[in-house]
Amino acid sequence: MSIDRTEEDIFSSLPLYQSVRMDSEYGPALIRLLYNEGNFDSYCPFCKERSTFYYECATERLKYESVERSHAGVKRLLRSSNSNFKPATCGRDPAHTIECYYRITYPTKQEIAEYAGDSSFDTNNLRRFEKVGQTPSQFDFAEAELKKYAKLLETVDLENLRKAIISSTHGYGASAFLYSRRVFERLIESKRSEAEGAGTKIESTARMDEKVKGLAEFLPDFLVENSHIYAILGKGVHELTDEECVALFPVIRESVIAILEDDREAKEREMRKSKLKKDIAGISSLLGKKNEEGN
Numbered sequence: 351m352s353i354d355r356t357e358e359d360i361f362s363s364l365p366l367y368q369s370v371r372m373d374s375e376y377g378p379a380l381i382r383l384l385y386n387e388g389n390f391d392s393y394c395p396f397c398k399e400r401s402t403f404y405y406e407c408a409t410e411r412l413k414y415e416s417v418e419r420s421h422a423g424v425k426r427l428l429r430s431s432n433s434n435f436k437p438a439t440c441g442r443d444p445a446h447t448i449e450c451y452y453r454i455t456y457p458t459k460q461e462i463a464e465y466a467g468d469s470s471f472d473t474n475n476l477r478r479f480e481k482v483g484q485t486p487s488q489f490d491f492a493e494a495e496l497k498k499y500a501k502l503l504e505t506v507d508l509e510n511l512r513k514a515i516i517s518s519t520h521g522y523g524a525s526a527f528l529y530s531r532r533v534f535e536r537l538i539e540s541k542r543s544e545a546e547g548a549g550t551k552i553e554s555t556a557r558m559d560e561k562v563k564g565l566a567e568f569l570p571d572f573l574v575e576n577s578h579i580y581a582i583l584g585k586g587v588h589e590l591t592d593e594e595c596v597a598l599f600p601v602i603r604e605s606v607i608a609i610l611e612d613d614r615e616a617k618e619r620e621m622r623k624s625k626l627k628k629d630i631a632g633i634s635s636l637l638g639k640k641n642e643e644g645n
């Protein structure tokens with residue numbers, strides 16, 4: 351089970367002090383980030399919206415080649431000159447820098463010996479990356495992003511989502527799944543009572559997949575189409591390790607937000623429609639009165 355992680359995940363969701371192997375799901379992004387120059391899209395805690403971040407390679411060759419580069423590029427490069435420090439700067443403003451300190455640990459002789467008979471195995475894969483510091487902190491990332499949703503979401507959902515994100519940034523992945531599951535369950539329960547009011551009865555004891563099926567017309571499309579997310583959340587809570595849950599959490603977080611946004615948009619659409627309906631009725635009666643006056 352693995353989903354390749356991005357550079358953004360390394361900054362925004364890989365917890366401090368969790369060491370990951372170079373052949374883990376973080377591997378491809380780590381190799382790009384540590385040994386190449388490049389860019390990635392990420393939420394910028396300073397702009398408070400998504401932006402493109404740029405990073406430089408710290409090799410000597412690049413240092414010389416970069417003399418002609420833009421001011422921002424040279425600044426990035428100078429910051430990269432310490433190999434255990436990785437900055438990335440926002441494309442909108444070079445002062446918006448996200449930075450992490452890290453260490454690389456090398457495999458022990460014993461670990462290497464385990465692969466002695468396997469000539470196809472690259473023992474570089476056994477190196478481990480571990481973040482030992484970061485600014486802005488992952489909490490800052492999460493807080494800034496959550497603020498964006500503050501007006502959009504119910505307080506209780508926002509709180510559960512905040513707890514899920516905080517759990518994940520501290521490495522408690524199963525707990526992050528648990529809080530995400532609460533958001534999911536609360537939404538289903540509120541739709542169940544909404545449906546009951548409209549004459550559709552779904553038992554509270556019904557299985558979750560049956561509830562989703564029965565409540566399809568009341569639920570956000572994204573949730574109905576991806577209802578297996580509930581089974582994934584359950585698997586995370588009961589079977590997966592904290593590390594596995596942390597690695598999968600960015601997808602869960604985005605999915606939960608997509609579901610809540612869908613729901614909120616549908617509610618706003620309904621409110622707009624009912625207001626328009628009232629306004630139109632008002633205009634009709636006004637025109638009716640005018641006609642009567644005219645007669």
Ligand SMILES: [Zn+2]
Nearest residue numbers: 394397440446
């Ligand atoms: Zn920015």
